[in-house]
Amino acid sequence: GENVEQHPSTLSVQEGDSAVIKCTYSDSASNYFPWYKQELGKRPQLIIDIRSNVGEKKDQRIAVTLNKTAKHFSLHITETQPEDSAVYFCAVRRWEYGNKLVFGAGTILRVKS
Amino acid sequence: EPEVTQTPSHQVTQMGQEVILRCVPISNHLYFYWYRQILGQKVEFLVSFYNNEISEKSEIFDDQFSVERPDGSNFTLKIRSTKLEDSAMYFCASSEFIGWGARLEQYFGPGTRLTVT
Numbered sequence: 001g002e003n004v005e006q007h008p009s010t011l012s013v014q015e016g017d018s019a020v021i022k023c024t025y026s027d028s029a030s031n032y033f034p035w036y037k038q039e040l041g042k043r044p045q046l047i048i049d050i051r052s053n054v055g056e057k058k059d060q061r062i063a064v065t066l067n068k069t070a071k072h073f074s075l076h077i078t079e080t081q082p083e084d085s086a087v088y089f090c091a092v093r094r095w096e097y098g099n100k101l102v103f104g105a106g107t108i109l110r111v112k113s
Numbered sequence: 114e115p116e117v118t119q120t121p122s123h124q125v126t127q128m129g130q131e132v133i134l135r136c137v138p139i140s141n142h143l144y145f146y147w148y149r150q151i152l153g154q155k156v157e158f159l160v161s162f163y164n165n166e167i168s169e170k171s172e173i174f175d176d177q178f179s180v181e182r183p184d185g186s187n188f189t190l191k192i193r194s195t196k197l198e199d200s201a202m203y204f205c206a207s208s209e210f211i212g213w214g215a216r217l218e219q220y221f222g223p224g225t226r227l228t229v230t
Contacts, residue, residue, distance in 0.1 A: 032217050036156075043204060043221040044156060051217070089156060093217070099144055099208065100158040100169055101219060 002027045006090050006104030013080050015113045023090035023104050024072040032093040033066060033073045034101070039086045047088075048075070080111045115139045117222035119205050125228045126195055134190045134225045136205030145188045146206040146219065147180065149173070156204065162188065195229045202226050 003026040013019050023033075031052040036044035050057045050064045050073065057064050061080075066073040077084055087108050091101040118137045126132050138145050147159040160170040162180055179191045188207075192199055205222040 034218070036221075043223050046218055046220065049218065091156075099161050099163075099219075100146070100171070101148075101156075102158065103156040105155045 002030065002092060002094065002102040004090060004092055004102050004104040006107060008107060009105065010108045010110070012110045012112060015080060015082060015111055017080055019075075019077045019080055019084070019109055019111075021075045021088055021090070021107045021109070022072060023074070023092075024070075025092045025102075026071070027092070027094055028068075028071060030092040030094045033064065034091050034093075035062075035064060035075045036089045036091065036103075037086045038089060038106075044089060077109075080109075082111050082113050085109055085111045117205055117207055117220050119203075119222040119225050121225060122223065123226045123228070125230065128197060128229055129194050132192050132195055132227065134192075134203050134205075134227070136188045136190070136222055137186050138188055138205065138207030139209075139220060140186070142207035142209050142220075144168075144208045144210065144219075145180075145182070146208075147190045148204045148206060148221075149201040150204065150224075151201045159190075159203075192227075195227075197229050200227055200229045 006023045034049035037047045038044045048062050048064050050066050061078050063076040087106045089106045090104040120135045145162045148156050150156045158171050160174045161168045177193045181189050202224045204224045206219045208219045
């Protein structure tokens with residue numbers, strides 16, 4: 001089955017700096033790659049996603065890049081703020097098979113002010 | 114903005130008891146899911162449900178688990194005989210549709226924390 005590796009497991013940055021989280025996946029047929037932000041005790045919230053026919057997508061301070069050949073995708077957060085502190089999960093989906101999301105292990109992002 | 118809702122927010126039960134977790138997906142969504150998250154770990158897929166039947170289930174979703182859409186709005190997860198290791202946060206999610214060109218986003222409910230003692 002699909003395997004998703006996420007790195008790093010924890011990331012501390014200074015407010016205003018950039019943060020990058022990377023995920024690699026195993027199934028080359030995966031075609032949808034969302035990123036979720038989860039604050040303590042809360043639901044995962046979709047923050048950005050990308051489909052396999054696109055290489056990059058940006059939404060204000062966050063962006064996602066996809067390298068299908070290398071089978072990895074990354075979340076980029078610029079000008080980090082304390083409210084960006086949370087756990088970030090990447091996920092992959094292969095829509096032919098039930099639409100399930102396979103999640104990475106998560107990255108704890110701490111933004112120090 | 115429409116949201117997925119779940120009840121109860123916290124359920125405490127004794128080992129061997131049956132529990133039913135309830136979800137109300139977003140109204141125009143057609144695909145429903147259950148995921149679980151053991152404390153401090155990643156989110157794991159349990160089951161997806163479309164057109165009144167299970168479309169996919171994981172190895173976690175054994176015979177102790179079942180899902181149902183009893184009416185036009187609710188989606189339930191039943192655990193027949195709970196075990197200690199079933200203690201986790203259970204998230205319901207829904208999405209509009211599947212297929213290329215469709216909106217693919219899955220929206221998660223707030224979760225039900227299940228504690229089995």
